[in-house]
Amino acid sequence: MNPVFSTIFLKISRWRTKRGALPIGPDSIPLPPEEFMELVSGRTDNPVEQFKWAGEVVLRMLDEEAMTKPGTSFLDVGCGCGRIARYLLSKPIASYTGFDRHPGMIRWCRDNLSRRAPHFEFQYHSLKSAYRNLDGHDGAQPAGDFTFPYQNESFDAILLASIFTHMPLEESAHYLKELQRVLRFEGKVLLSVFLTDGEPHSNGVDFYHNSRAFLKSVTEAGFVPKFREELKGHYWYTLSKPAQKQGT
Numbered sequence: 001m002n003p004v005f006s007t008i009f010l011k012i013s014r015w016r017t018k019r020g021a022l023p024i025g026p027d028s029i030p031l032p033p034e035e036f037m038e039l040v041s042g043r044t045d046n047p048v049e050q051f052k053w054a055g056e057v058v059l060r061m062l063d064e065e066a067m068t069k070p071g072t073s074f075l076d077v078g079c080g081c082g083r084i085a086r087y088l089l090s091k092p093i094a095s096y097t098g099f100d101r102h103p104g105m106i107r108w109c110r111d112n113l114s115r116r117a118p119h120f121e122f123q124y125h126s127l128k129s130a131y132r133n134l135d136g137h138d139g140a141q142p143a144g145d146f147t148f149p150y151q152n153e154s155f156d157a158i159l160l161a162s163i164f165t166h167m168p169l170e171e172s173a174h175y176l177k178e179l180q181r182v183l184r185f186e187g188k189v190l191l192s193v194f195l196t197d198g199e200p201h202s203n204g205v206d207f208y209h210n211s212r213a214f215l216k217s218v219t220e221a222g223f224v225p226k227f228r229e230e231l232k233g234h235y236w237y238t239l240s241k242p243a244q245k246q247g248t
């Protein structure tokens with residue numbers, strides 16, 4: 001969305017919030033159905049607490065990485081039911097685009113998040129994914145062939161929270177190339193991944209990539225990786241796309 005329009009929408013959203021209509025703070029937005037919260041956060045005794053904890057932790061990392069600053073054009077790959085988006089609603093980013101292969105979650109995000117902030121757009125893509133073993137949704141297109149429907153260098157900040165944790169290495173390597181294409185120079189990706197120093201392994205939904213093989217795909221895609229932190233077995237990295245050299 002045009003940055004001028006998104007600033008106007010954000011101002012209108014805040015004005016409506018002040019008047020008591022359609023609040024945008026994370027605690028004032030309805031929670032998604034428990035089934036969706038469990039699909040993105042796993043089964044726990046307290047799905048609400050786990051859902052909120054993850055949203056807050058990822059927001060902290062995005063803030064620390066300066067990925068939520070004014071004017072940012074933000075892409076959330078595998079946005080699920082908006083666990084992170086609900087926290088981004090009150091940030092001064094210029095635009096948010098999230099996509100996922102779960103139709104019900106995208107519908108929920110449109111009904112509950114875009115309604116509050118029209119510069120938040122949620123897109124459904126029918127993609128094949130190992131995640132079908134959890135939620136039963138078949139997709140039409142192999143993720144390894146999926147060309148992100150965005151122009152080159154469209155985004156300043158890209159998030160993949162618990163996405164490569166559910167994708168085989170070949171698919172992740174393809175996504176890394178797409179991320180490199182759609183990210184602006186000097187932009188940043190924040191992602192989590194499961195890593196092992198030994199043989200890669202999977203239970204059909206969770207994928208543990210060999211650390212060296214994963215980092216090789218990252219550098220082959222043209223990114224500079226930086227390890228941030230490990231949280232509950234998820235390894236969080238930022239990938240940066242260095243400024244274009246003069247004359248290239």
Ligand SMILES: C[S@@+](CC[C@H](N)C(=O)[O-])C[C@H]1O[C@@H](n2cnc3c(N)ncnc32)[C@H](O)[C@@H]1O
Binds near residue numbers: 041081083084099128
């Ligand atoms: C653990 S959930 C995380 C959702 C969201 N990122 C969050 O942090 O709440 C994993 C999500 O990845 C989505 N997903 C799985 N395979 C995908 C793919 N190839 N491309 C995009 N999304 C995918 C699933 O539908 C699911 O919503």
